[in-house]
Amino acid sequence: MRPHVELIHEDDYIWHVAELVGGEGRASERRLSVDEEDGSSSLRVDFHTDWGRSPGIHHANTEYHVLKGSMTYGGKTFGPGAYVYAPKGVPTDAITFTEGTQILHYREYGDAGFDRVESIQAPRWSDAREDVTVLDTAAMQWDAVPNAGPMPGLFIKYLHVDPVTGFYTRLVHAQEGWSDHRVAHHPCYEEAYTTQGRMTYNFGDLDLGTYFFRPARIKHGHFVADKGGTTWLLRSDGELHNWYSENEWVRWGADAVNYGPGGGRMRWSQSTHDRASGPSSRSEADLEALQASVRHSHSLGDTDSAYVPHAQRVDPSIIAIAKALDAANLQGGHGQEHDHDHDHGHEHGHEHPHLDWGASPASLEHPHERTDEGAYNWGFSRAIRPGEEIPAPILSSLPVRSRSRGRWDGDGM
The missing domain is CATH 2.60.120.10 (Jelly Rolls)
Incomplete structure (x- = not known):
C-alpha cells in the first residue's frame, strides 16, 4: 500500500x-x-x-x-x-x-x-x-469526456486500459474555466502529475511538476482550471467511479492534558476546507467559476447546494452539534448531575427518544473490507459491483507548507 x-x-x-x-x-x-x-x-x-x-x-x-x-x-x-x-x-x-x-x-x-x-x-x-x-x-486527438462532472470542458487521451483489472493510464485536460464545486471519492486509487498549466484547489495549486497519490476513498475537491487550462498524466488501479459530497464539514476537539492555555480544553474547528477563506482564500474569478459549476448542475436538473466558502456561512458542524444538544435535551436532560429523584425504571412516565448519530460506521464499509486481502487496509481499492453499498469517504489531515515552494500544499482531507 x-x-x-x-x-x-x-x-x-x-x-x-x-x-x-x-x-x-x-x-x-x-x-x-x-x-x-x-x-x-x-x-x-x-x-x-x-x-x-x-x-x-x-x-x-x-x-x-x-x-x-x-x-x-x-x-x-x-x-x-x-x-x-x-x-x-x-x-x-x-x-x-x-x-x-x-x-x-x-x-x-x-x-x-x-x-x-x-x-x-x-x-x-x-x-x-x-x-x-x-x-x-x-x-493523438483529445476526446471529450462524456461525463465530465458538473461542467463541460474535460478531455481525455486513453493510453492504456487493463482489460481484466480496469487499471488505466490517461492524459486528462481541463480547459480554462472548467470547475467542480463538489468533493469526490473513488473506489480506486488515483494519482496524477501535472504536465501543463495550473489548477486552483483547496489544498494548493496544481501546477507544472505537482503530484498527488490518493488511496481509495480519500475525499478531495473543489477545482478550477486557470488560464490556458491544465493537463495531467493520471492513473487509477481500477474503474473510477465518482461519488460526490457537498456541504462538507469536519470538527474535532479534545481536552488538552499538558498543552494549550492552562492545559485546558482545546477545540479545533478547522478543517482542510477552511483554506477556502482567509489569507489563502479563493479569488473572485475562482468563486464565480465554482458558482457557474453549480448553475450548470442545476440546468441539468441536479439539486446541488450552492457553493459557499467556509467561514462565509453558518458552519454545518455547528448545526450538527446544536441538533445533538437538542436531542439530548429531549431525553430529559438525564446526565450524571440531574437532581430529580424519580425512579429510572420503565414506570417513570416518559420515554427517551432515540438519539440518531447517523449511519453505523460498519454500514459505510465495502462488503469485503473485513474479509479480503485488503481487510486491514482501509485505503485498499476494491471493485464495486452493481447493487453494493457505496462506502463512505476517508478523511485525512490538514495541509502542510512546502519548504522549497514557500506555499501551502496539502496532505489530505
Whole structure:
C-alpha cells in the first residue's frame, strides 16, 4: 500500500541514482510515490547522458512517458509525449533516451527487476498477458469526456486500459474555466502529475511538476482550471467511479492534558476546507467559476447546494452539534448531575427518544473490507459491483507548507 501524498511538488523530493537495472548511462530519479510492500513506484527520471537498455523482460508492469527530450523504442524515435507500456513477463525491445531527456516512469505490482533476452521473440512468462503498447500521444486527438462532472470542458487521451483489472493510464485536460464545486471519492486509487498549466484547489495549486497519490476513498475537491487550462498524466488501479459530497464539514476537539492555555480544553474547528477563506482564500474569478459549476448542475436538473466558502456561512458542524444538544435535551436532560429523584425504571412516565448519530460506521464499509486481502487496509481499492453499498469517504489531515515552494500544499482531507 502506498501512503497518501497530496499536492507535493517534485522540487520537494531529493534526487537518487535511478534504479534502472541493466541500462548503460547515468540517470537520477525523484521517488514521487513508493509501495514498500511490492516495489510499485512512480518516478520522475532525468537522464544525464545518453542511456540505453537491450531487449528484456520487466518484473513489473512498466510505463515510460517522455516529458522532454526523445526516446527510441524498437528503432523508432519519438519526442515529448512518447509513451510505452511494457507488461511484466513480456519481452520488450531495446529502448534508449537521449541526454537531457526527462520522463515519468511507473512500475506497478513488482520491483525494478529486469532480465535481458536476445530478442522480443524470447518466451513470455507463463502468467504474462497483454502486449507492449507504444504511442505518440502528441499526435493523438483529445476526446471529450462524456461525463465530465458538473461542467463541460474535460478531455481525455486513453493510453492504456487493463482489460481484466480496469487499471488505466490517461492524459486528462481541463480547459480554462472548467470547475467542480463538489468533493469526490473513488473506489480506486488515483494519482496524477501535472504536465501543463495550473489548477486552483483547496489544498494548493496544481501546477507544472505537482503530484498527488490518493488511496481509495480519500475525499478531495473543489477545482478550477486557470488560464490556458491544465493537463495531467493520471492513473487509477481500477474503474473510477465518482461519488460526490457537498456541504462538507469536519470538527474535532479534545481536552488538552499538558498543552494549550492552562492545559485546558482545546477545540479545533478547522478543517482542510477552511483554506477556502482567509489569507489563502479563493479569488473572485475562482468563486464565480465554482458558482457557474453549480448553475450548470442545476440546468441539468441536479439539486446541488450552492457553493459557499467556509467561514462565509453558518458552519454545518455547528448545526450538527446544536441538533445533538437538542436531542439530548429531549431525553430529559438525564446526565450524571440531574437532581430529580424519580425512579429510572420503565414506570417513570416518559420515554427517551432515540438519539440518531447517523449511519453505523460498519454500514459505510465495502462488503469485503473485513474479509479480503485488503481487510486491514482501509485505503485498499476494491471493485464495486452493481447493487453494493457505496462506502463512505476517508478523511485525512490538514495541509502542510512546502519548504522549497514557500506555499501551502496539502496532505489530505
